[in-house]
Amino acid sequence: MKQAALASLFTFLLHAATGNAQVVGSPSGFAAGTTGGGDAEPQTPSSLDELVSWITDSTPRTILIDREWNFIGTEGTTTGQCCSTRTTTCEGGTSAGQASIQGTCDDGTWISCTYDNAGKSPLEVGSNKSIVGVGSAGVLRGKGLRLRDGANNVIIQNIHITELNPQYVWGGDAITLDGSDNVWIDHNKFSLAGRQFIVSGWGKAGHVTISNNEFDGVTEWSAGCNGKHYWTLLLIGEEDWYTFSGNWIHDVSGRAPHLGTDYTDSKILFHGVNNYFQDVGGHAFDVDTNTYVLLEGNYFDGVDTPITDTSLSSGALIYDTPTVDAAGACTASLGYICEWNRLSASGSWPELTEQAVLNEFALVSDSLVDHYGVADVPATVVANAGVGKI
Numbered sequence: 077m078k079q080a081a082l083a084s085l086f087t088f089l090l091h092a093a094t095g096n097a098q099v100v101g102s103p104s105g106f107a108a109g110t111t112g113g114g115d116a117e118p119q120t121p122s123s124l125d126e127l128v129s130w131i132t133d134s135t136p137r138t139i140l141i142d143r144e145w146n147f148i149g150t151e152g153t154t155t156g157q158c159c160s161t162r163t164t165t166c167e168g169g170t171s172a173g174q175a176s177i178q179g180t181c182d183d184g185t186w187i188s189c190t191y192d193n194a195g196k197s198p199l200e201v202g203s204n205k206s207i208v209g210v211g212s213a214g215v216l217r218g219k220g221l222r223l224r225d226g227a228n229n230v231i232i233q234n235i236h237i238t239e240l241n242p243q244y245v246w247g248g249d250a251i252t253l254d255g256s257d258n259v260w261i262d263h264n265k266f267s268l269a270g271r272q273f274i275v276s277g278w279g280k281a282g283h284v285t286i287s288n289n290e291f292d293g294v295t296e297w298s299a300g301c302n303g304k305h306y307w308t309l310l311l312i313g314e315e316d317w318y319t320f321s322g323n324w325i326h327d328v329s330g331r332a333p334h335l336g337t338d339y340t341d342s343k344i345l346f347h348g349v350n351n352y353f354q355d356v357g358g359h360a361f362d363v364d365t366n367t368y369v370l371l372e373g374n375y376f377d378g379v380d381t382p383i384t385d386t387s388l389s390s391g392a393l394i395y396d397t398p399t400v401d402a403a404g405a406c407t408a409s410l411g412y413i414c415e416w417n418r419l420s421a422s423g424s425w426p427e428l429t430e431q432a433v434l435n436e437f438a439l440v441s442d443s444l445v446d447h448y449g450v451a452d453v454p455a456t457v458v459a460n461a462g463v464g465k466i
């Protein structure tokens with residue numbers, strides 16, 4: 077804490093002296109060592125074309141996002157048929173639903189729809205990039221980011237990605253990891269996506285730290301029919317190590333997160349630490365097979381279903397630190413006492429203490445980030461997560 081305060085004071089003084097912004101801090105956890113654009117002189121694009129070319133080229137860069145870049149309308153719109161199902165019509169629901177932009181509609185009816193093309197085609201991020209917001213000004217509206225085909229060493233910090241055809245499933249993902257490695261996603265905000273805020277797969281996402289982000293699910297179009305975004309995080313890459321810490325996940329209704337798949341021969345490690353799950357009108361963790369999941373120091377506040385029932389029979393390996401004893405039992409494998417998870421006005425927290433999880437994490441114990449006391453999570457995370465907080 078003290079170190080962090082000093083670091084941000086230093087950064088503030090640096091900015092005051094140079095008038096420049098840049099990456100603040102460095103990643104801990106699985107993406108440790110990620111440097112993004114490294115020493116590249118921070119550059120501020122002056123046009124949408126320049127922004128696109130700098131993000132997608134193969135030159136190491138520190139790209140400052142000092143304004144809202146609005147992509148909506150820049151690639152035209154498509155009018156066609158979308159599939160409407162019960163999660164579109166939302167009978168008895170408290171909000172409108174989402175129709176799906178897709179080619180088949182076996183269990184629904186076709187309706188006419190118009191969507192923005194830019195939201196469906198993310199920018200392909202090159203290697204060795206830092207994409208950094210300035211103050212609280214950095215917004216990508218109507219376009220997401222995709223890291224694939226070996227994209228390596230990327231930092232995305234302090235930007236808000238929003239308005240990706242939120243009325244339509246498949247309208248757009250905010251961040252896609254598919255054949256990437258060494259990615260730090262820090263202090264961003266995600267809202268109003270058509271599909272996932274963060275998605276990986278089927279290729280590998282690699283070593284990823286997702287820290288201090290705000291996942292804001294408030295929407296008028298919810299596949300959960302309750303004004304809360306359903307498609308939060310879908311992490312199903314081939315060979316992935318996720319550190320997920322300090323995030324604020326609120327007003328969502330599903331996949332917060334979904335982990336794992338039997339579709340590929342994947343292996344996913346997920347260390348979830350000190351996250352604040354608030355007002356989840358649906359499920360938080362939905363865990364499929366091929367996963368090792370260590371959860372400690374997370375706070376669930378008004379979460380209907382903290383872990384789905386199917387997670388218990390999917391073959392998922394989960395250590396969810398339900399008791400003081402379970403916290404202490406970490407010591408033999410990890411060398412420290414885990415922090416237990418806390419629930420308030422939430423559904424049940426099954427006792428899952430799979431030793432295989434501790435054995436697996438023992439092999440990567442250098443990459444396990446520290447926790448703090450779970451009682452402090454709501455206040456600390458709300459004060460720190462999202463844009464304009466660094």
Ligand SMILES: *[C@@H]1O[C@H](CO)[C@@H](O)[C@H](O)[C@H]1NC(C)=O
Nearest residue numbers: 134135136202203204228229
């Ligand atoms: C990224 O940086 C690394 C280390 O300097 C270098 O080996 C690699 O070629 C760079 N990638 C690109 C696409 O420039």
